[in-house]
Amino acid sequence: MANRYARSDRSPKPLGAAKLDELALAYVARFATSRAKLTRYLSRKIRESEWVDEIDAMAACEAIAGRMERLGFLDDRQYAAMRAGAMTRRGLGVRQVKAQLFVDGIAPGDSEDALSEAEDKALASAIGFARRRRFGPFAMRAADDPAMRERQVAAFARAGHSLALARRILAVAPGDEDALATLDAEAALD
Known part of the structure; x- marks a missing residue:
């Protein structure tokens, strides 16, 4: 044996x-x-x-x-569009998408279209991130603690979103349906 x-x-x-x-x-x-x-x-x-x-x-x-x-088995432009779209749908920001495409070896010329598409969907991506993490308008209660708010802003930054966009979303209070509807309408227009 x-x-x-x-x-x-x-x-x-x-x-x-x-x-x-x-x-x-x-x-x-x-x-x-x-x-x-x-x-x-x-x-x-x-x-x-x-x-x-x-x-x-x-x-x-x-x-x-x-x-x-x-032979068509590799296409860096198509790969960049697919990868950027998947990351944007997961709630990651433009900076994170750009960094990942660089790591994947995509040339700047091949990633232009994918990055512009990610920039167009930045607000929708940030709203999705806030929804998943239950930040801002999706929280159970308002984050009155400034340290908690800064941690939330830092989470947005780590995900690749701009600080202005993070603060804008976090400024919407939980339960403010009108402000949330306005954000959703802007995200749909992007």
């Missing part, structure tokens, strides 16, 4: 361009990704393995990423 606690063989597995291409295809089939994220994934696989092909490993990464882009 085999010992189930025995260490497995952790020696680096050989990796060539053909296997790297298979890994890339499986990755783009499973995840929506950007060109930079795919390249990072492939270079990590190369570091974890033993490269056995005669061509340069990093050149193979770039060639595979370019091929995936030409």
Whole structure:
């Protein structure tokens, strides 16, 4: 009977361009990704393995990423729009969206449309954030404590919203249906 606690063989597995291409295809089939994220994934696989092909490993990464882009499996503009839309719907602000697109390796030219869309929906996103966190008009009772109010403003800032927008939403008292309706109407117009 085999010992189930025995260490497995952790020696680096050989990796060539053909296997790297298979890994890339499986990755783009499973995840929506950007060109930079795919390249990072492939270079990590190369570091974890033993490269056995005669061509340069990093050149193979770039060639595979370019091929995936030409085939339509990668589209940084579409990825940026999808990612920014999902983050905005979750209640995150423009600064947070911009930071995440930068981390994902999206070029500024490819993220322009997505960021402008996030800016257009900033108020709706901030209202959604306040609703989820039960801040401002969605609180059970008014936050009269200045320290509590500043913590709420800080939460808005961490989520990527502007301080002016946070203070504007937090100024609406809980139960003030008219002010909340005005905010909702403005958010719908954005």
